[in-house]
Amino acid sequence: MDSRLLHYFVAVAEELNFARAAERLGISPPPLSRAIRRLESELGVPLFDRSTHHVALTEAGEVLLPEARFALDALQAAGRRARRAAGPDRKLVLAVKADGDAGLLEPVLEHYAARPGALPVTVRLCAWREQPRLLRCGEADVALVHEPFDRTGLDSEPLLVEDRVAALGSAHPLAARAGITLGDLGLRPGELHRFLEETRSAGRDLAQLLTLIALGDAVAVLPASVADRYPRPGVVYRTVADAPPSVLAIAWPQQSRSLATAALVRSATTVAATAHGKRPA
Numbered sequence: 001m002d003s004r005l006l007h008y009f010v011a012v013a014e015e016l017n018f019a020r021a022a023e024r025l026g027i028s029p030p031p032l033s034r035a036i037r038r039l040e041s042e043l044g045v046p047l048f049d050r051s052t053h054h055v056a057l058t059e060a061g062e063v064l065l066p067e068a069r070f071a072l073d074a075l076q077a078a079g080r081r082a083r084r085a086a087g088p089d090r091k092l093v094l095a096v097k098a099d100g101d102a103g104l105l106e107p108v109l110e111h112y113a114a115r116p117g118a119l120p121v122t123v124r125l126c127a128w129r130e131q132p133r134l135l136r137c138g139e140a141d142v143a144l145v146h147e148p149f150d151r152t153g154l155d156s157e158p159l160l161v162e163d164r165v166a167a168l169g170s171a172h173p174l175a176a177r178a179g180i181t182l183g184d185l186g187l188r189p190g191e192l193h194r195f196l197e198e199t200r201s202a203g204r205d206l207a208q209l210l211t212l213i214a215l216g217d218a219v220a221v222l223p224a225s226v227a228d229r230y231p232r233p234g235v236v237y238r239t240v241a242d243a244p245p246s247v248l249a250i251a252w253p254q255q256s257r258s259l260a261t262a263a264l265v266r267s268a269t270t271v272a273a274t275a276h277g278k279r280p281a
Helices: 002-016 018-025 028-044 059-086 105-113 133-135 192-200 206-214 226-231 259-273
Strands: 048-050 055-057 093-099 119-125 144-145 154-161 164-169 220-223 235-240 245-254
Touching: 002 018, 002 028, 018 028, 028 105, 048 192, 055 059, 059 133, 093 133, 093 259, 105 259, 119 133, 133 144, 133 154, 133 245, 144 259, 154 226, 154 259, 164 206, 164 226, 206 235, 220 226, 220 245, 220 259, 226 235, 245 259
Parallel strands: 093 119, 093 144
Antiparallel strands: 048 055, 144 245, 154 245, 164 220, 164 235
């Protein structure tokens, strides 16, 4: 299947408008329409329902869209990795959220650097939940990421399992308790991950979030290691007894055959298994 046709299909599927998709692609609408019909002919199924004023994905189109995105990402990733492997300065790129390594980043890098033949490692600091995309598109070779995450095209190994704590302002009514439950935070079972996404996807880093908590403007549920690493006046941490554990994993592309990547993963699992005060996964 021609990757150019997939590229055209994704543009139309995202715009649901042939004129806008053509402008985005830098071509005119007629050749774009012909290319889509060629793809539909090759597949033997219609991908779009078309009318004069309406374009919508068919059921087949809905199925193809995520697969096409993944295939295009994989092609781009292969090119990036090949260019990096052939370059004069070979290196590994490790993606991690700035406050999301549970204190493992530095010891993992030190352990790996001591291995014979270790490559230089560049740390790519990224946004919340950005690591899987960076791995799939070839901008990172390995990542530290908290579960759950989109595993499409990725392999992973759990590193650390931690309890969760609530971060509360010292004046918060729950701050006087030794421990609390999800119900005390107004959360029902099964709502924690939605709450976490809402808390962390607002674009705040941990320093900003803790400031809001100290001011009484926010409450957060965080891995227990945060309480050890980020003590802060005005913020108290209380164990959330019934919260599911926080799991930090190391992830890499399924198609990776890099010995350097495998060695970095082994360093991470070794360091995590002996990390002080943490439970190995």
